[in-house]
Amino acid sequence: MTTDSQNRKILAYLKAGKRITPLKALQLFGSFRLGARIYDLRKLGHEIESRIVQGANGKRFAEYWMEVEK
Secondary structure, three states, rough: OOOHHHHHHHHHHHHOOOOHHHHHHHHHHHHOOHHHHHHHHHHHHOOEEEEEOOOOOOEEEEEEOOOOOO
């Protein structure tokens, strides 16, 4: 899957009101570099929110989402 293809799929996922983490991006889209894909999308003008969360195992990772109008 190409970078552009991953960007499109991740953007559609976020626009559907879903939150994404690096593990979810790897599972769904084969993206090992979610942070880079988010950077690309933000550079194109998409407003993507983020926060650092801590998993049950104590590991910290980023979670991304978009505010969507209902």
